[in-house]
Amino acid sequence: MKKTILGLAMVILSVSIYSQQEAAKPIYKIESFREGVSIGSFNVELFPLIAPKAVRYFDSLVTIKFYDSTAFHRVVPGFVIQGGDPNSKHLPRETWGNGDTSQTNVPAEFSNVSYARGVLGAARDTDPNSANSQFFICVANATSLNAQYTAYGKVVSGINICDSIVASPRDANDNPLKKIDMFVTKIGTNDSVPAVPVTIGPANNAGRITLDSSLTWSAVSGAVLYLVEIAADSNFSTKIFSGEIASPGYTLKSVQLGMKKYFWRVCANNGGHRSAFTTVRSFTTAISIPAMLQPVSGSTNVPANVWLRWNVVPVAVSYHLQVSTTSTFTQAGIVFDQKGIVDTVKQMSGLQLTKKHYWRVSAETQEYEGAFSQQWNFSTGTSTIVTISEEIPKQFSLGQNYPNPFNPTTTISYNLPVSGFVSLKIFDLLGKEITALVNESKEPGIYSATFDASKLVSGIYFYRLSAGEFIQTKKLVLMK
Numbered sequence: 001m002k003k004t005i006l007g008l009a010m011v012i013l014s015v016s017i018y019s020q021q022e023a024a025k026p027i028y029k030i031e032s033f034r035e036g037v038s039i040g041s042f043n044v045e046l047f048p049l050i051a052p053k054a055v056r057y058f059d060s061l062v063t064i065k066f067y068d069s070t071a072f073h074r075v076v077p078g079f080v081i082q083g084g085d086p087n088s089k090h091l092p093r094e095t096w097g098n099g100d101t102s103q104t105n106v107p108a109e110f111s112n113v114s115y116a117r118g119v120l121g122a123a124r125d126t127d128p129n130s131a132n133s134q135f136f137i138c139v140a141n142a143t144s145l146n147a148q149y150t151a152y153g154k155v156v157s158g159i160n161i162c163d164s165i166v167a168s169p170r171d172a173n174d175n176p177l178k179k180i181d182m183f184v185t186k187i188g189t190n191d192s193v194p195a196v197p198v199t200i201g202p203a204n205n206a207g208r209i210t211l212d213s214s215l216t217w218s219a220v221s222g223a224v225l226y227l228v229e230i231a232a233d234s235n236f237s238t239k240i241f242s243g244e245i246a247s248p249g250y251t252l253k254s255v256q257l258g259m260k261k262y263f264w265r266v267c268a269n270n271g272g273h274r275s276a277f278t279t280v281r282s283f284t285t286a287i288s289i290p291a292m293l294q295p296v297s298g299s300t301n302v303p304a305n306v307w308l309r310w311n312v313v314p315v316a317v318s319y320h321l322q323v324s325t326t327s328t329f330t331q332a333g334i335v336f337d338q339k340g341i342v343d344t345v346k347q348m349s350g351l352q353l354t355k356k357h358y359w360r361v362s363a364e365t366q367e368y369e370g371a372f373s374q375q376w377n378f379s380t381g382t383s384t385i386v387t388i389s390e391e392i393p394k395q396f397s398l399g400q401n402y403p404n405p406f407n408p409t410t411t412i413s414y415n416l417p418v419s420g421f422v423s424l425k426i427f428d429l430l431g432k433e434i435t436a437l438v439n440e441s442k443e444p445g446i447y448s449a450t451f452d453a454s455k456l457v458s459g460i461y462f463y464r465l466s467a468g469e470f471i472q473t474k475k476l477v478l479m480k
Helices: 002-015 052-063 159-166
Strands: 025-034 037-046 070-076 080-083 119-122 135-138 151-157 180-190 199-201 206-209 214-217 225-231 239-245 249-251 261-269 281-285 292-294 299-302 307-310 318-324 334-341 345-347 356-364 376-380 384-389 409-416 420-427 433-442 445-452 459-467 470-478
Touching: 025 052, 037 052, 037 159, 037 180, 052 151, 052 180, 070 159, 080 159, 151 159, 214 225, 214 261, 292 356, 299 433, 307 318, 307 356, 334 356, 409 420, 409 459, 433 445
Parallel strands: 206 281, 299 376
Antiparallel strands: 025 037, 025 180, 037 151, 070 080, 070 180, 080 135, 119 135, 119 151, 199 214, 214 249, 225 239, 225 261, 261 281, 292 307, 307 345, 318 334, 318 356, 356 376, 384 445, 409 445, 420 433, 420 459, 459 470
């Protein structure tokens, strides 16, 4: 008899045509009895627009009275009640929850429906596509289950009966000590269409929208999802984002900064029907965030008067640069703070040696300042470096340090005819590296670096310039 019932369910499932089309939500009454004594009944309605396969399967089982006399075999206070296993009809209690391998499995239909109190979901094992007749009902919010199990209905009345069931005395495996039978009957449908949400923010045609801004709208009674659409045109032919979410708000992630215009709209989904879309609104994003270029974050032995460089931001008229000795950019830690910088490069002066520094940049328009970039950091070394001239030399060269001998500082000049990665390092007589005065990409120009040897002993040292294929080494003498 059992195989016949399951076989019929499989036939009903196999001939069903599954599609996420709008439809009336079926409503079922679930009566529960503890060893023949009524606990009460509660009603659930299912979501054919969200999980049509799971709804069709559940309805087919109800049609053949499959669920009648199955048990709520698992009760977990503060979490769920679970039932629907055919083993719980006549087989030993220790088999309840194991399921029947001859049952038809229903493919997963994961969505963004939030597992709030009262939501009904498909029980499964580790295989996402292993759900069949067993289901669970949340008696408390259980958002950890979101998008992990197929949510296909919710309790619409009598949730207090679920509370009575979950409060049943149970054993160490969360099985009720006394069997709780269920009887499921289809009692009607809900063909209601949800109301149209009311858009809240940002205001239509708003500007300066950043990526941490949110689109918000009013919550709609009965809605379990909201379809949000964002497009680059008012006809929504070029959609940037289209997705359903559970809450009446969406944090912008898929748009781009750069004063780009976008259009958006939203509708409500109650599991059976969607509302009409809201009136289209538009917004314009804020100016782009600069991307830092040099020195690369984490650089060490950086000269105290280092050049800081970032990329050009379209439509920016100037930039705001901050340098700090603290990553939080507290007022006490900020050592450089300047707005209105019209170039994309700025040379520091007077930075503390052998100190970690943090820096960030924002772009400015005539009307407002954009968001700061992600902070980068560098650590200064024991030297400073300056550009003598922006004149572009014709060939590479490494000058003799001056003065030489020296005590304790000396200046080393060099010429770069092309841009590229440059290394200027100091070595002792054994070839051991003492410090790197320069270790970064540089533009063409005439440069000089200052070497401070106050912590070294008297003796002969060497300095070497490496720039592309050009490598040259010279000797310097420290006399104290």
